[in-house]
Amino acid sequence: MEKKSVISIKKSSFTFMAESNLTLLDAALKENINLPHGCKSGACGSCIAYLIEGNIKSEAAETTTISNTILLCQSYAASKKIVLEYPIDKLNMIKMHSKSKKVINSKDFLLQVVGNKSVTPLIKELSFFVPPKLNLKFIAGAHMEIYTNSNDISKKYSIVNSPGKLNNLKKNILKFLITKNDRKGISQFIHNEVKVGDILRLKGPFLSFQYSTNNNKPILGIAGGSGLSPILSITRDMLHKNIDLSIMLFLSVRNREEILEMDTLHKLKEEYKSFTFKIALTREKPIQNSQFLFGRVNSSLQKIFKDLSTHQILIAGSDKFVETSYEHVIKLKANKNNIFYEKFTRN
Numbered sequence: 001m002e003k004k005s006v007i008s009i010k011k012s013s014f015t016f017m018a019e020s021n022l023t024l025l026d027a028a029l030k031e032n033i034n035l036p037h038g039c040k041s042g043a044c045g046s047c048i049a050y051l052i053e054g055n056i057k058s059e060a061a062e063t064t065t066i067s068n069t070i071l072l073c074q075s076y077a078a079s080k081k082i083v084l085e086y087p088i089d090k091l092n093m094i095k096m097h098s099k100s101k102k103v104i105n106s107k108d109f110l111l112q113v114v115g116n117k118s119v120t121p122l123i124k125e126l127s128f129f130v131p132p133k134l135n136l137k138f139i140a141g142a143h144m145e146i147y148t149n150s151n152d153i154s155k156k157y158s159i160v161n162s163p164g165k166l167n168n169l170k171k172n173i174l175k176f177l178i179t180k181n182d183r184k185g186i187s188q189f190i191h192n193e194v195k196v197g198d199i200l201r202l203k204g205p206f207l208s209f210q211y212s213t214n215n216n217k218p219i220l221g222i223a224g225g226s227g228l229s230p231i232l233s234i235t236r237d238m239l240h241k242n243i244d245l246s247i248m249l250f251l252s253v254r255n256r257e258e259i260l261e262m263d264t265l266h267k268l269k270e271e272y273k274s275f276t277f278k279i280a281l282t283r284e285k286p287i288q289n290s291q292f293l294f295g296r297v298n299s300s301l302q303k304i305f306k307d308l309s310t311h312q313i314l315i316a317g318s319d320k321f322v323e324t325s326y327e328h329v330i331k332l333k334a335n336k337n338n339i340f341y342e343k344f345t346r347n
């Protein structure tokens with residue numbers, strides 16, 4: 001007989017049993033506890049949860065790199081008792097879906113492209129019309145998988161929009177920022193082939209970027225290039241919910257041509273006194289008295305902050321950008337438990 005463990009989710013009444021041959025995700029789903037998930041193969045990151053107590057065996061190569069996060073679809077119970085935790089908004093989503101017995105399976109959408117314009121030399125803004133009857137709901141910071149026409153390649157992209165009340169999509173337009181890279185793949189497909197009017201398959205939304213909304217800590221959002229998408233989505237959402245929350249958004253790009261969403265950032269600054277932003281240019285020569293910072297994240301951040309011990313930090317960008325930023329905010333005394341991140345892999 002397979003050994004059973006008791007799994008509970010902190011700050012909720014959810015408890016379920018897991019046999020040692022079932023992943024924690026499958027064990028929860030078996031008991032109609034609809035924990036967030038997507039691919040079930042360790043690729044999409046949607047099933048991330050915090051391991052607070054107990055031990056797991058994991059099939060994931062890298063599950064607990066810079067925080068105590070684990071992928072539930074790759075984890076098996078290795079102790080009698082295990083305690084997991086989710087940020088409060090994700091927990092609310094789980095409660096909502098589990099109560100209504102709806103499975104949070106990611107859905108497939110066929111959506112029409114209504115915009116695919118270059119916003120920098122390397123980045124396109126891709127937009128889709130989402131008919132209201134599709135009832136697309138998401139949490140700020142979520143991502144979708146976008147597929148090529150032949151449906152053989154997909155890649156996750158964070159949603160730039162912020163959700164409205166009840167997690168619905170405002171204005172029915174879903175926006176993504178797509179960075180072009182040298183490899184043949186989805187980004188080249190979007191940059192070279194996708195036209196307005198095309199219909200593409202999208203799957204999601206997935207809830208991979210975890211962060212906390214249940215405290216009033218000042219927020220520092222650090223974005224590298226198109227990593228701005230989830231940071232902007234979360235920033236706007238948090239400001240709508242709490243206009244007094246102090247938020248600074250730090251965007252790192254190579255040069256002026258690569259600056260993204262400048263209008264949006266200025267509008268947010270006008271609208272919310274508690275919001276500020278800084279843009280750091282990594283490949284331009286420093287100019288005195290400029291509105292910009294110059295240099296990489298490690299040198300630029302310390303010009304603004306000496307002590308991040310009271311901040312919640314959100315980081316999004318390439319693997320390397322996230323790792324460098326993470327190391328640097330730790331040097332500036334940030335608390336590991338208050339650092340949340342989303343890494344983008346290339347393809």
Ligand code: FES
Binds near residue numbers: 037045046047048
């Ligand atoms: S469902 Fe676990 S990583 Fe995709």
